[in-house]
Amino acid sequence: MRLTKVFGKMKHRVVLPALLCLILTGLLLWMWVFDRRGFEGLPEISRLYTREAINTLQSQNVITPIVLSWRGFDTYGEILILLLATAGVAYGIRTKREESRSQRRGLEATRIAKAGISILQPLILIFGAYIFTHGHLSPGGGFPGGIVLSSGFILWIITDPQNRLRRDLLHLLESVFGTVYMVLCLLGLILAGSFMNLTYLPAGRMGELFSSGAIPLIYTAVGIKVGIQLLQIVENFRD
Amino acid sequence: MITFIALIVGLITIISAIHALRNPNMLTSILFLGSMGLSTSILYLLLAAVDVAMTEAAIGCGLTVIIFLFAFRQLKKDRQ
Numbered sequence: 001m002r003l004t005k006v007f008g009k010m011k012h013r014v015v016l017p018a019l020l021c022l023i024l025t026g027l028l029l030w031m032w033v034f035d036r037r038g039f040e041g042l043p044e045i046s047r048l049y050t051r052e053a054i055n056t057l058q059s060q061n062v063i064t065p066i067v068l069s070w071r072g073f074d075t076y077g078e079i080l081i082l083l084l085a086t087a088g089v090a091y092g093i094r095t096k097r098e099e100s101r102s103q104r105r106g107l108e109a110t111r112i113a114k115a116g117i118s119i120l121q122p123l124i125l126i127f128g129a130y131i132f133t134h135g136h137l138s139p140g141g142g143f144p145g146g147i148v149l150s151s152g153f154i155l156w157i158i159t160d161p162q163n164r165l166r167r168d169l170l171h172l173l174e175s176v177f178g179t180v181y182m183v184l185c186l187l188g189l190i191l192a193g194s195f196m197n198l199t200y201l202p203a204g205r206m207g208e209l210f211s212s213g214a215i216p217l218i219y220t221a222v223g224i225k226v227g228i229q230l231l232q233i234v235e236n237f238r239d
Numbered sequence: 240m241i242t243f244i245a246l247i248v249g250l251i252t253i254i255s256a257i258h259a260l261r262n263p264n265m266l267t268s269i270l271f272l273g274s275m276g277l278s279t280s281i282l283y284l285l286l287a288a289v290d291v292a293m294t295e296a297a298i299g300c301g302l303t304v305i306i307f308l309f310a311f312r313q314l315k316k317d318r319q
Contacts, residue, residue: 015257022253032286063290131293139289147297154305230302237309 056199057213058206059136064215065198067141072185072196075142079178079225086229093236109159117155124152132223136212142222149227154234165235174228181221184214245285252278269307276300 039047053065067075109117132145157163191200198218204211252275259271276299283292 026249029282029286140293141290144290144293144297147294147302151297151301154302158305234302234306234309237306237313 054206056203057136057211057215058203059212059215060206061136061138061141064136064141064219065212068215068218069196069198075222076185078143079181079222082226082229083178086232089233089236108161114159117159121152121156124155125149128152128223128227132219133209133216135219135223136215137207137209142219143226145219145223146226146228147230149223150230150234153227153231157234157238161238165231167232167235170228170232170235174225174232177221177225177228181218181225184218184221187214241285245282248278248281248285252282265311269304269311272307273300273304276303 039050042050049066049070050062053059053062057065057069059065128145128147128149128151130145131140131148132142135141135145153165157165185196188197188200189195192198198213198215201213201217203213209216255271255275255278259268259275262268262271276295279299280292280296283289283295
């Protein structure tokens with residue numbers, strides 16, 4: 001409430017520069033959208049990545065080998081940032097609300113919402129698993145798949161305040177899949193010669209589910225880990 | 240045609256962002272934030288970044304709104 005009052009006072013001083021920034025950003029994006037070049041127009045490094053992704057890993061979605069192999073440290077850092085955020089939320093909120101958790105009360109969803117969610121939840125979970133197992137074939141991958149997976153459980157959480165997730169199980173699963181991710185990356189160092197080199201499993205044929213080396217395995221681990229981390233954040237934010 | 244759609248979706252994004260900031264009702268603000276996330280994800284889709292669009296739709300429109308709603312309920316409970 002107080003924030004909106006502050007914004008009301010600073011109306012012209014804040015809104016006009018903000019609008020100017022927005023218009024400039026829009027113009028920049030506009031130039032990017034209508035400046036699509038073909039394969040030959042790409043910079044050298046992009047062409048190299050595209051060629052290597054197809055030649056060595058037979059990946060249909062060229063972005064996945066870049067994200068997981070050549071730029072694998074970025075993905076690793078993102079997961080660490082998410083872990084830090086989860087730990088921060090847990091530390092900030094848990095200490096205060098531990099006693100009130102036993103008598104959790106809140107609004108229960110209507111019968112229609114409950115019936116609808118019981119039909120929707122399995123479909124959402126299957127779709128989430130589909131997104132991260134098919135990360136090398138179609139757009140998607142570990143992060144979107146994990147988020148969809150966790151949204152299925154969040155729907156189940158919000159129907160009834162009595163529905164609870166077992167925290168110890170969540171912690172265990174999160175650490176197991178984090179370790180699996182790290183071990184799969186280290187296997188590249190042992191078997192293929194460099195860290196996060198995913199060519200130690202056969203590349204297979206383009207377009208098949210079991211292709212692209214270890215990408216499907218790594219994306220499964222990343223997807224489940226991300227989903228569980230987001231689930232922990234939401235679970236902590238619940239009263 | 241794509242230009243036209245991008246213009247309309249961009250306008251929706253800007254309008255919902257301004258409403259999310261300036262609406263006196265907190266609940267409406269949160270819902271406008273969700274609509275901003277959704278229209279941003281459509282913009283990413285038009286930019287041919289399907290991966291980012293999926294993530295933005297799930298986080299910007301789903302997860303953030305739910306977390307804000309939980310926090311909003313908690314604030315209301317604390318104030319009483």
